[in-house]
Amino acid sequence: YLSEDGQVLDTFFDGFLYLPYTAFNFSAEAQCIDGWNYYLDNIFTPERNLDALNKVTAEVGEKLGIKDHKSTVFFSVLYTFTAKECFGELDGKKLDFAKIEDRKTALKYLIDEYLRRYADGDYSHTKIGGFYWFEEQISYSDSHEEELIAFVRDYVHSKGLGFFWIPYFKAVGYHDWKRLGFDVACIQPNYAFSNKLKVDRVYETAKIAKELGMCVELEITGIKLDENGEVINTNDVEKFIEYLTVGAETGYMNTIKMYYQGGVPGDISKAVFSKTPRYREMYDMTYRFAKRML
Numbered sequence: 001y002l003s004e005d006g007q008v009l010d011t012f013f014d015g016f017l018y019l020p021y022t023a024f025n026f027s028a029e030a031q032c033i034d035g036w037n038y039y040l041d042n043i044f045t046p047e048r049n050l051d052a053l054n055k056v057t058a059e060v061g062e063k064l065g066i067k068d069h070k071s072t073v074f075f076s077v078l079y080t081f082t083a084k085e086c087f088g089e090l091d092g093k094k095l096d097f098a099k100i101e102d103r104k105t106a107l108k109y110l111i112d113e114y115l116r117r118y119a120d121g122d123y124s125h126t127k128i129g130g131f132y133w134f135e136e137q138i139s140y141s142d143s144h145e146e147e148l149i150a151f152v153r154d155y156v157h158s159k160g161l162g163f164f165w166i167p168y169f170k171a172v173g174y175h176d177w178k179r180l181g182f183d184v185a186c187i188q189p190n191y192a193f194s195n196k197l198k199v200d201r202v203y204e205t206a207k208i209a210k211e212l213g214m215c216v217e218l219e220i221t222g223i224k225l226d227e228n229g230e231v232i233n234t235n236d237v238e239k240f241i242e243y244l245t246v247g248a249e250t251g252y253m254n255t256i257k258m259y260y261q262g263g264v265p266g267d268i269s270k271a272v273f274s275k276t277p278r279y280r281e282m283y284d285m286t287y288r289f290a291k292r293m294l
Contacts, residue, residue: 001287002272004280008063012287013259015072016053017132018043021263025134031081033088036110039078044117050126057125072129074164075114077152079135080106082142100144104151111155130162133182138173146180153181166217166258169205175212185214186258192219192239199242206250216252218243218286221262223270223279231276238278240267244285248294257290 001010020030020039029035043049053071061069080087080103087095090109095102111131118128133152139145156163164184167174177185189205191197202216209216220240224232231237247253261268271283288294 004273006273008060010287010291011060011064011066011069012290015074015129017074017076017258018049019076019132019134020078025078030078032086033090033106036078036106037113040110040113040117043075043114044121050118050123051121054123054125061125069125071126073123073126074129074132074162076132076134077107078110080148082144100147103144103148107148107152108155111152111159115159128161130164130183131156133163133165136166136168136188137171138167138176138180140172149180169201170208174208174214177212177214184256185212186217186256187212187214188217188219188260189243190219191243192221192236199239199246202243202246203250206246206252209252209255210250215256215258216243216247217258217260218247219260220267221260223267225270229275231274231279234276234278237276237282241282241285244282244289244294247289253289253294254292259286 001008001012003009024030024035024039027035029038045051050073053073057069057071061067080097082097082103087097087106089095090105093105095106097103097106114131115128131152133149138149153163162183163181164186165177165180165182166186166188167177168188169190173180174185174187187205187209189202191199191201191205194201205216208214218240220236220243222233223236226232244253247257259268268283268286271279274280274283285294
């Protein structure tokens with residue numbers, strides 16, 4: 001948590017999920033082994049992503065006098081597309097995703113690669129919290145879907161790690177999250193992405209989350225600045241503040257919290273040095289929300 005002049009005042013978010021843009025995950029590249037390895041390479045690139053987080057976590061811990069300060073990291077489980085016949089070879093065998101065992105082989109490879117690369121690197125100021133099922137709905141039309149989820153869940157649990165999911169609003173299967181074996185599920189209101197929805201959508205999401213034992217994802221993306229650094233779309237700032245106030249009112253502020261803020265640097269992070277006072281205020285409110293102080 002930074003002051004307006006960039007001084008470190010406190011910790012803020014304690015966990016970070018690495019996931020690809022949806023456009024990548026459903027691209028032809030991401031459906032083949034080379035694309036998966038490209039994505040893995042990106043996460044473990046020196047001075048970027050995980051390495052950058054490790055270094056800044058150490059820096060924050062030193063400045064705040066927190067001994068052995070760590071950030072928790074989570075990795076994404078990519079999708080195995082059944083229609084793709086050219087995923088590639090693993091251990092000399094060409095995989096066919098029409099076969100569930102080959103899909104399991106690919107998923108195990110992905111998880112093992114995350115863990116191997118993490119163990120081989122110097123990420124001593126982080127710790128792995130678990131894995132994220134990247135799909136935002138359950139594809140019951142895929143006869144292997146539930147078995148694949150169970151396979152990943154059991155394998156991740158065998159490593160002593162968590163397994164979680166973030167479905168969109170009333171996505172197929174959202175109410176089945178416990179039966180499917182996810183440790184945590186966080187539902188998206190999708191309020192931030194529509195000009196037609198009213199704040200009632202956030203209240204309805206909070207009600208669903210409470211009834212089903214889920215948490216609520218807070219969403220902001222696409223904040224635009226003019227040539228003077230002033231926020232153009234101030235309505236989107238106000239909408240995110242509504243996520244915060246509804247969370248404080250209904251109680252999801254006091255549960256696990258997940259945030260979507262677009263791509264790097266992220267719309268919450270951009271607010272730190274904003275010349276628009278309300279945008280900076282949003283940042284301060286988010287800090288208090290994260291710390292359950294609203």
